[in-house]
Amino acid sequence: MQQWPFVVLSFGLLWLSYCLAIDFCEIKACQGMPHVGCNNSMKFDQGCLRDRRLVKMEMYRSYFLAMHNTYRQRVASGEIGGLPKAQHMPELVWDIYLxxxxxxxxxxxxxxxNDVCVATDDFPEPAVNYGDDLQARALHLISNMRxxxxxxxxxxxxxxxxxSIRTETAPRxxxxxxxxxAAHMGCAAGQNYDNWNVRFVLICYYxxxxxxxxxxxxxxxFLESQCTAGRSQRYANLCRTLPKYVQNMSVGEYWPE
Structure with a gap:
């Protein structure tokens, strides 16, 4: 047990170095197109409403994954009427760059x-879901969770x-x-508002x-033999997915038995 502090520290340092490793100005998949993250100030654009607030996604990460994977499990197990079971659907895991x-x-x-690249080193063509809710400003803002x-x-x-499960007939x-x-996702949420309106926006990339x-x-x-990393530990009809930072490390070295 004495090795655990060293293991945790080592893993933390490796994780930090991994987080700092990407340069959005040098993403090969962009092929010369400017990246949305290149030389980005991390500030809200002037076109937003007057007041802006970013939601702390650390508080909701597990919640997002649970909601998504619960529906994946329901589809994969055949619980959704009219849809066939899934043979090797992976669970979704969080990706910090997405x-x-x-x-x-x-x-x-x-x-x-338009005319900007949203690729990462690992994912050259991610897909996006965009949701927003624009309402007249009330005395109290609606909770982020809601x-x-x-x-x-x-x-x-x-x-x-x-x-059917044909791609062309499915809503976006x-x-x-x-x-x-798809096996990785990452989301951001926030509000921008003025004296009259409040806009809440949720964006997820896959x-x-x-x-x-x-x-x-x-x-x-379900065929576990078709799952690269075996069956999910939480969802009986989904394949397990290893986060990219684990795939890029020697897993056994940093997660001892």
Missing amino acids: ALVAEYHLKRCLREL QVTFLTESWLHEVYQLQ AIRHIINDR DVDAPRKQNLYTSGD
Whole structure:
């Protein structure tokens, strides 16, 4: 047990170095297109409403993952009527760089980002879900938990609109959420408001979009043999996903038995 402080410290230092490793000005997948994060001041754009507030996503990270993966599990297990089971759908895990790209996007106060790159070193073509709620300003602002729940559920409930698992027939948000090629996600949320209006925005990026004119996932009974890292420890019908920072390390060295 005496080795644990050293292990935790070593892992923490490696994690810190990993977080600082990316240079958004040098993302190869951008192919010369300016990246939304290159030389970014991390400030809200002047086009936003007068007052701005960023939600601390650390408080909601597990909540977002649980909401997404619960629906993935329901689809994969065949619980959603009319949809086939999924053979090897992975659980979603958090990716810090996708979350950072989401924050850059959020602070532009734009629904669509045109003529800018949103790739990361690991994910050249991430997909995005955008949700917002614009209301007249009340005496008290609606809680962040209520807002993120409302917007996330509006995406998730699109699953009940699906008539098939063909990509071209799926609404945009649920297409990203139950795409079995995707295994990583990152989100950002915030408010911008003035004396009259309050706009709450939630943006989530996923590592890859579903391919066109194909199925959202491979149908069939769950096959653990098709899971690279085995079965998920939390979701019986999902494959386990290792975060990128673990995949890029010698896992056994830093997670002793």
